[in-house]
Amino acid sequence: MMEAAWRQGGRGRGRSRTGAIAAANGPGGRGRGRGAGGGAPAPSSVPGANELASQKKFDEIKRANQAAAKRFVEDQFSSSSEDDDDDDAEGKHGKILAKTFTTYTNQTDGDTQELERTRQYMNEAFQSGAMTCLICIASVKRNQAVWSCSGCFCIFHMPCIQKWAKDSVFLISSPLTDDDFGKKDYQWPCPKCRFEYKRSDIPTRYYCYCGKVEDPALDPWLVPHSCGQICERDFKPPCGHKCLLLCHPGPCPPCPKMVLTTCYCKKAKPVPRRCSTKEWSCQLPCGRKLPCGQHSCEKPCHPGDCEPCPRVSKQSCVCRRQIAERLCASPLWQCDQVCRKTLPCGYHACEQVCHAGPCGECPRSGKRFCPCGKSKFSLPCTEDVPTCGDSCDKVLECGIHRCSQRCHRGPCEICRQEVEKQCRCGKHMKQMPCHKPYFCESKCAKIRDCQKHQCKRKCCPGNCPPCDQVCGRTLGCRNHKCPSVCHRGSCYPCPETVDVKCNCGKTVLKVPCGRERTTKPPRCKELCRQPPTCHHPSREKHNCHFGPCPPCRQPCKKALEKCSHLCPAACHDEALVKQSGLHQPAGPWEQSSEPAFIQTALPCPPCQVPIPTQCLGKHEVSLLPCHAAAPFSCKRSCGRLLECQNHTCMKECHQVAERNGGSDVQKASQECSQCEEECSKPRPPGCPHSCPLPCHPEACPPCAQMIRMKCHCKLTSLYIECIKITSADIKEKDVLSSCKNQCPKELSCGHRCKEICHPGDCLPNCNQKVKIRCPCKRIKKELPCKKVQEGYISLECDAVCKEMKRKASEIKEAEARALIEEEKRRQQAELEAFENRLRGRRKNKRRKDEVEVEPSLWQKYRKTIVLPACGVAVAMVAWFIAYNY
Numbered sequence: 001m002m003e004a005a006w007r008q009g010g011r012g013r014g015r016s017r018t019g020a021i022a023a024a025n026g027p028g029g030r031g032r033g034r035g036a037g038g039g040a041p042a043p044s045s046v047p048g049a050n051e052l053a054s055q056k057k058f059d060e061i062k063r064a065n066q067a068a069a070k071r072f073v074e075d076q077f078s079s080s081s082e083d084d085d086d087d088d089a090e091g092k093h094g095k096i097l098a099k100t101f102t103t104y105t106n107q108t109d110g111d112t113q114e115l116e117r118t119r120q121y122m123n124e125a126f127q128s129g130a131m132t133c134l135i136c137i138a139s140v141k142r143n144q145a146v147w148s149c150s151g152c153f154c155i156f157h158m159p160c161i162q163k164w165a166k167d168s169v170f171l172i173s174s175p176l177t178d179d180d181f182g183k184k185d186y187q188w189p190c191p192k193c194r195f196e197y198k199r200s201d202i203p204t205r206y207y208c209y210c211g212k213v214e215d216p217a218l219d220p221w222l223v224p225h226s227c228g229q230i231c232e233r234d235f236k237p238p239c240g241h242k243c244l245l246l247c248h249p250g251p252c253p254p255c256p257k258m259v260l261t262t263c264y265c266k267k268a269k270p271v272p273r274r275c276s277t278k279e280w281s282c283q284l285p286c287g288r289k290l291p292c293g294q295h296s297c298e299k300p301c302h303p304g305d306c307e308p309c310p311r312v313s314k315q316s317c318v319c320r321r322q323i324a325e326r327l328c329a330s331p332l333w334q335c336d337q338v339c340r341k342t343l344p345c346g347y348h349a350c351e352q353v354c355h356a357g358p359c360g361e362c363p364r365s366g367k368r369f370c371p372c373g374k375s376k377f378s379l380p381c382t383e384d385v386p387t388c389g390d391s392c393d394k395v396l397e398c399g400i401h402r403c404s405q406r407c408h409r410g411p412c413e414i415c416r417q418e419v420e421k422q423c424r425c426g427k428h429m430k431q432m433p434c435h436k437p438y439f440c441e442s443k444c445a446k447i448r449d450c451q452k453h454q455c456k457r458k459c460c461p462g463n464c465p466p467c468d469q470v471c472g473r474t475l476g477c478r479n480h481k482c483p484s485v486c487h488r489g490s491c492y493p494c495p496e497t498v499d500v501k502c503n504c505g506k507t508v509l510k511v512p513c514g515r516e517r518t519t520k521p522p523r524c525k526e527l528c529r530q531p532p533t534c535h536h537p538s539r540e541k542h543n544c545h546f547g548p549c550p551p552c553r554q555p556c557k558k559a560l561e562k563c564s565h566l567c568p569a570a571c572h573d574e575a576l577v578k579q580s581g582l583h584q585p586a587g588p589w590e591q592s593s594e595p596a597f598i599q600t601a602l603p604c605p606p607c608q609v610p611i612p613t614q615c616l617g618k619h620e621v622s623l624l625p626c627h628a629a630a631p632f633s634c635k636r637s638c639g640r641l642l643e644c645q646n647h648t649c650m651k652e653c654h655q656v657a658e659r660n661g662g663s664d665v666q667k668a669s670q671e672c673s674q675c676e677e678e679c680s681k682p683r684p685p686g687c688p689h690s691c692p693l694p695c696h697p698e699a700c701p702p703c704a705q706m707i708r709m710k711c712h713c714k715l716t717s718l719y720i721e722c723i724k725i726t727s728a729d730i731k732e733k734d735v736l737s738s739c740k741n742q743c744p745k746e747l748s749c750g751h752r753c754k755e756i757c758h759p760g761d762c763l764p765n766c767n768q769k770v771k772i773r774c775p776c777k778r779i780k781k782e783l784p785c786k787k788v789q790e791g792y793i794s795l796e797c798d799a800v801c802k803e804m805k806r807k808a809s810e811i812k813e814a815e816a817r818a819l820i821e822e823e824k825r826r827q828q829a830e831l832e833a834f835e836n837r838l839r840g841r842r843k844n845k846r847r848k849d850e851v852e853v854e855p856s857l858w859q860k861y862r863k864t865i866v867l868p869a870c871g872v873a874v875a876m877v878a879w880f881i882a883y884n885y
Contacts, residue, residue, distance in 0.1 A: 286300070345361075567607075686726045689722060711738060
């Protein structure tokens with residue numbers, strides 16, 4: 001039911017939040033209330049104190065949740081899964097309810113009677129057709145309006161309970177039996193528990209179980225007739241708390257709230273306990289004074305008042321004549337002797353049984369009246385009061401006439417006066433003695449309260465009694481008749497119960513009378529005892545059932561005829577076989593007289609015991625069924641070595657004649673194929689030719705074919721016998737592969753190799769003459785290329801070379817200086833011309849506000865930049881000319 005509440009997503013945000021809070025604080029979740037640190041933490045002045053306290057509380061809650069989850073897993077999944085096939089929907093509902101009440105059953109250590117009642121009602125609500133209206137004996141459906149009794153929580157149809165209540169009130173308040181009809185608020189009882197309700201309590205509207213919602217909508221995810229909200233009904237007995245389950249049938253479970261409470265004797269410190277079990281005993285001696293005022297209560301801490309003192313002591317009776325051992329709790333007791341003390345008059349004795357205090361005055365002393373009470377006499381207690389002689393004048397038993405005798409002792413006589421009396425029904429008059437009642441012989445013709453039978457009492461005064469005949473109407477169970485006195489309205493439900501038994505009769509289910517037709521027989525845990533009908537001595541163990549037993553599934557175990565193995569198949573003594581060759585009906589009106597399937601014994605199937613069997617070619621041993629165990633072909637190649645000693649027989653596994661007594665199983669026989677392949681023996685390394693002979697066992701002849709190959713320099717093709725090249729070593733192969741011409745390869749210096757055709761790279765030993773020069777290119781000399789490449793020889797400039805370099809540099813410097821002077825003169829002339837033009841313009845166009853224009857960087861530093869640059873350029877040109885010439 002709690003899961004149904006969480007699935008209820010469309011009921012509004014407020015209700016979802018309420019359900020979540022209820023679920024969190026519900027059974028098992030309210031344990032962490034005030035006592036478990038659920039309140040707000042105390043404020044702290046240190047900034048980090050709140051964080052530490054919050055983290056500590058979070059860790060505690062985390063550990064508690066992990067421990068609770070671990071216990072839940074152990075409780076739910078530690079049991080063995082040995083349930084048989086009888087666990088159906090009823091068992092699943094039981095598991096769901098067990099999970100729903102896990103927190104109550106595991107954490108409530110008090111009386112769980114109310115919890116079991118809630119579980120029972122919820123179980124009936126979950127099961128379709130389990131709830132039955134006791135008035136009409138029909139199942140209560142989900143979409144029908146119902147009413148629930150607040151005493152026994154039994155559920156009835158709304159129209160049924162309304163009719164029941166109205167009939168009950170009418171029967172009680174009938175004007176034939178009560179003159180105050182309509183003036184009193186008569187009560188009507190519940191059909192089951194007889195809990196009485198007022199007339200104003202007759203239900204007129206359909207509410208949910210908790211009474212919050214009128215006409216609750218049908219929701220498949222909720223308990224039938226539930227609104228899905230928190231119940232919030234007050235617990236019984238009242239404790240100030242409200243039920244936290246969702247709207248549910250039946251009584252509310254025990255209160256799961258945690259409260260601080262002390263023990264019965266108030267000696268122990270208050271401890272947190274469940275509100276439903278808040279009363280507890282500390283098991284210490286009570287110690288309270290007993291009613292006797294002498295001893296203390298020695299019983300362990302207990303509820304309510306202390307019991308009477310159990311000790312025994314000797315105590316006197318009230319009159320102090322006898323002493324007996326009596327319980328300390330009842331010290332006052334009376335013996336069975338008469339007092340017999342002499343009264344103050346001195347003549348009479350006290351006739352009271354054992355009493356305390358004085359006996360009192362003599363009852364015959366003082367003024368006494370005569371028997372009629374008209375005269376008073378003062379006489380001693382020893383004398384009797386005489387009669388006064390006046391008429392008695394006491395009212396007789398009839399209440400009308402008085403006694404006419406003189407004052408007398410004893411009772412008056414009966415009234416004998418003749419009066420005219422009317423009968424009780426008021427129809428007849430008659431003269432007769434006053435003391436005799438008058439009943440006429442007229443029979444009352446009024447209808448009694450049952451509205452069926454006449455009164456038929458003689459001389460009925462009109463207050464006809466209720467009908468005393470038996471109702472006799474057939475009850476809703478359709479098995480019995482109503483045994484009650486004839487009445488109006490519906491009869492009470494049948495009080496009888498009927499036993500619905502299993503097939504063997506050992507499992508009995510008691511159901512209300514009338515429901516035995518729709519109630520399924522109970523599942524019996526006893527074993528079926530029907531004798532077997534096959535060749536087995538006993539049946540397979542299965543539970544008691546109705547109808548024929550299931551087919552026997554035990555192994556046949558009959559010995560087979562051919563191999564004497566036992567048949568492993570399931571029992572086939574009573575197999576259903578479809579008949580063949582049946583007469584075909586001529587039309588739909590003609591029915592077949594023979595069944596389509598008959599029960600007959602089938603022969604045992606072929607033996608499937610694995611037998612080791614060798615194939616024809618003796619390659620493998622396979623396990624074949626016993627009925628098919630014979631030499632077979634394994635579909636592999638034969639694999640035996642042919643006479644060529646190089647190939648094997650490729651025929652499929654076949655029969656082979658044994659050779660040499662069967663000792664040599666690898667050689668081919670006459671049945672094997674003949675080798676027709678070419679020789680496939682490996683050739684010498686490097687020989688690409690195949691053997692020209694057919695497949696043979698001896699060695700192949702030498703290869704005499706010519707091989708075409710390139711020389712080392714890759715320019716000439718050579719033809720050499722294959723045997724020579726394959727049998728030669730490395731040096732001989734190098735000689736055979738040479739064309740005996742000069743190597744055409746170039747050395748790293750750029751000259752051609754001078755050696756004969758050879759393998760590998762050429763040796764760098766070039767002896768060809770090359771020319772070298774000094775750095776200024778004036779001196780030159782011829783030397784071997786090898787020495788030049790090694791860098792051992794180089795030419796340096798002499799004194800003449802150095803003098804020529806000096807003169808060339810001087811010429812270049814002079815030319816550079818001349819160019820610089822020429823550039824200066826040209827720039828000076830341009831500057832003067834520019835200043836002249838600028839000066840003339842200022843004379844013609846003079847302004848008031850003259851603006852001084854600063855010269856640019858080029859104008860400022862052009863002389864210092866241009867002149868050195870020109871000098872350097874001239875010097876470089878002069879040096880270049882001198883170096884080249």
